[in-house]
Amino acid sequence: MSKKILNPPSPKMLINSIRQIGYSFESAVSDIIDNSISASAKNIDIFFPVNSDEKMYTAFVDDGSGMSRKGVINALKIGSSFEGERKQNDLGRFGLGLKSASFSQCRKLTVASKVNDQLVAFGWDIDDVEKSNEWFCNEYSSNEIKAIPQIDKISILKNGTLVVWREFDLISSKLESVKDLHRQLSNILELTRTHIGLHFHRYLNKKLVISINNVPIVGLDPFLENHLKIEKGQLSSLSLKAKNNQEYTVQIQPYTLPHYLDLSDEDIALLGGIDKIRAGQGFYIYRQERLIVHNTWFGIGAKAEVFKYARIKVDIPNTLDDIWDIDVKKQNAAIPAKLLAHFRKTVGDIQLRSKKKTRHKQLAIGQDDNKIWNKKKARNGKESYYINLDSKFINEYINENFHETSYSKIYSLLEIIGSTIPFDAIYNSVCNQCIDTDLDSEKEREIIEIAKNMALKFAQVKKIGIDKSLQAILNFEPFNHLDIKKVLKELGCE
Ligand SMILES: Nc1ncnc2c1ncn2[C@@H]1O[C@H](COP(=O)(O)OP(=O)(O)OP(=O)(O)O)[C@@H](O)[C@H]1O
Ligand SMILES: [Mg+2]
Structure with missing residues (x-):
């Protein structure tokens, strides 16, 4: 029969692996906010020093239920234990978020918490864990507690929790100079406003105030529920x-x-x-x-x-x-x-x-999705042209070649290009009969190549013959000007 051998993880290895789970700064902040919401906080304040001479930190203060000494020790455990069923408002699940989110950003995590005016503080220091290769965390003495950034904010509460991140080695390592850390973190924290504003908008819009350096975050409702025309x-x-x-x-x-x-x-x-x-x-x-x-x-x-x-x-x-x-x-x-x-x-x-x-708004203007350029009528009755972002070609090309996250940037670029048509110069060239509308052979080759790939893909996806697929593609710009024989030759179906 096999023998049971105790085989615990190496603290030094595990703590560093946890750091790389893949949090962004905003998602790490959100995990800390989750815990405060689960603890029924009504106010969550995030602070960082505005004065660049002060050592950088990020502090989260909440007025939730707080934790006892035993509670904080369990909260800091990698894999906090949880007895019974989670409450309906509990956003936690894995017993890991506080640590994994914090370590993804900093080397030093401190948690000070208070229940019925009893204040305790504990912390992890990755340097200590690496040196000892043991899971020793630190219990702070009352003098050390006084030195924790923003500790006065929790001192005035009866119950609540303060989480502090210090020593941002991973962010610093990507910067040219250590001096940039302050600017970089202040920028990220300000950007975090939008992330929190969206991810917690249903809390912010009714029962919770979250602020960064005393400026409340506005809830960003992506459905515009209060708009009359929603x-x-x-x-x-x-x-x-x-x-x-x-x-x-x-x-x-x-x-x-x-x-x-x-x-x-x-x-x-x-x-x-x-x-x-x-x-x-x-x-x-x-x-x-x-x-x-x-x-x-x-x-x-x-x-x-x-x-x-x-x-x-x-x-x-x-x-x-x-x-x-x-x-x-x-x-x-x-x-x-x-x-x-x-x-x-x-x-x-x-x-x-x-x-x-x-x-509905564009029909009056006349939209043809076979075309890349469409005409529209401005409110003053004048006509202009724009790049039709719904053109079959543009949609297919973008979906095929770019990741979803880039779509909005590509569409914006096309809109900007479309709004800068040199009408006067084109008009002059047309009047002087010196405009060249022929495709040069290099461009034509490129377009044939794209047509070929699209036709092959269409045939595969729609399960149709290659000639049917090609016929469909040759209906829309920029392929409708192509010499079909050339394309068929390229496809080897002359
Ligand atoms: N701000 C807080 N106020 C009160 N208790 C807290 C706070 N932060 C953490 N805790 C306690 O510490 C425990 C561990 O937190 P942690 O974020 O590591 O895991 P979790 O929230 O249980 O699950 P998840 O990994 O999904 O976040 C929580 O379950 C909670 O009991
Ligand atoms: Mg959590």
Whole structure:
């Protein structure tokens, strides 16, 4: 019979591996906020020194339930134990977030906490763990406690918790000079505002205040629920069985945003800027009202300019974590197979609504998706031309060659290029009959090459013959000017 051998992890190795789970600064901050929300905090204050002479730190103060000495020791344990069932408002799951999020950013993590005026403070120092190769954490003496940054903020509370990050070695290692750390972290923290504003908007807009250096963060509602022209689709509640065999409800609420001409500057700011409207299409998955995944159609549909007004809010309870494959960073989730058919239908419906909305304002202008350039009429009745971002070619090309995260930048670039047409110069050249509209052979070769690849892909995806696929492609720009014989020759089907 085999023998049992105790084989514990090497502290030095494990603590450094945990650092590389892949948190961004914003997602690490969000994990600390999750803990404060789970502890029923009403106020969460994030501080960092504005004076660059002061040593950099990030401090999180909350007025939640706080922790006893035993509680803080357990909180700092890699893999905190948890007895019984998690409460409904508990955003935690793995017993790891406080440590993994903190170590992903800093070498020194301090937690001071207070229950009924009893203040205790403990901390991890990665240097100590590396030196001793043991899981020794530090209990702070009352004198040491006095020196913890922002400790006075928790001293005035009856219950609450202060988490402090110090020694940002990973961020510093990417900087040219140590002096840049202050500027870099201040910048990241300010950018974190938008991330928190979006991910916690449902808390910020009713029951919680989160501030950075005393400036409250504004909740960013991606559905503009208060806008008069927001269109809410049918709300569905679906039951799913968790691993414990109990049924829990998932709620799905589709939205179509108002047309951008109906948006005020304030609305656009709430959506994060005009270019974020397009990027923001897709699902928004909330776990206990905290956003975890957004800006994706989960592969059910492609992102496109015409779908930019379509958004689907999905609410899942923490009791269904297993089924949704929630990860440690609370950044990923996968759609359970049982919901796929319903989601597909909802995506189809909402994308169609968005498409209609886009078309609605453009039809009067006349849009032809076979063309790359379309004509539009301005409000003053004058005509102009623009790059049609829904052109079959542009959509296919972008979806095929770029990652989703780059779409909004590429679309913005095309819009800028489209808005700088040198009309006068073109007009003069046309009048002087000195404009060259022929494709040079190099360009033609490139276009044939793209046509060839697209035709092959179309044939494969749509399961049709190559000549049928080619016929379809040659209907739209820039392929409609090609010599079909040349393309067929390229494809080896003369
Ligand atoms: N600000 C806080 N106030 C009160 N208790 C806290 C606070 N932060 C952490 N804790 C306690 O420490 C425990 C461990 O926190 P940690 O973030 O490591 O894991 P978790 O929240 O249980 O799960 P997850 O890994 O999913 O975040 C929490 O379950 C909670 O009991
Ligand atoms: Mg946590």
